[in-house]
Amino acid sequence: MQRTVIVLGMHRSGTSCLTALLEGAGVVLGEVSRHNRYNLKGNRENSLILDLHDSLLGYNNGSWDCPPSLIAWPDYLKEERNRIIYSFRRSEIWGFKDPRTLLTLDGWLEALPEASFAGTFRHPLAVAWSLLQRNRFPLEKSLRLWKIYNLKLLSIADRFEFPIISFDLQPEEYRTRVFQMLDRLSLNKEIETLNYFDDALRHAPQSSGALPEDIAEVYERLNRKAI
Secondary structure (H helix, E strand, O other): OOEEEEEEOOOOOOHHHHHHHHHHOOOEOOOOOOOEOOEOOOOOOOHHHHHHHHHHHHHOOOEOOEOOOOOOOOHHHHHHHHHHHHHOOOOOEEEEEOOOHHHHHHHHHHHOOOOEEEEEEOOHHHHHHHHHHHHOOOHHHHHHHHHHHHHHHHHHHHHHOOOEEEOOOOHHHHHHHHHHHHHHOOOOOOHHHHOOOOHHHHOOOOOOOOOOHHHHHHHHHHHHHOO
16 A cells, blocks of 8 residues: 655754655655755755645745645646646655645645654744745744744644654754654664764754743644654
8 A cells, every 4th residue: 555754844944854864764755856055965845746835825825934824725736736646656655845735734635644744843943043044034934934834733743643853852862763753654764764864954053042932832842742
């Protein structure tokens, strides 16, 4: 039986690293980005899925940094989704990653009701620093987006109970938790699957400092949920 693994996480939160590790463990990603300006090892995103999500968010009068409150999937974008799924028909285990999936997941679940998930999160100030470097977003906007996306992550995790990992962990502890995640997902745990991970990929300094109460509460919930 074919399996699908979907990586879920906010932008700049370790989704690229986790997706590459899952690829090393046997998840087929297809044609994805393997090098770009802001991630020298590539963000492992499928351009067809990225374009689909951008079109979907635009159809709903939003974007990744201005998320719509509700997402409706028109028939023509469902057809594009189905074409993408069909393109992986020969792969025993396939998957994809795009942070926008946290906003669009219900439409994927219509076609992939048995999908598995792997989640990742990161300290809000580290994400904000990274978004400042890449997008010049002010702190307030970055924290607002962090909260929206990570509340979605928590809600989905409550529904499906899948493994979530913190990208804030020290390298050796991160590797240990990745092995636990691979075990939960019944994927290959050969040591080669961790070759992608490089602490220098994080780009942002380890964060500390006071957080707004509502943001701190969500971050604490994520840490309690994490493996």
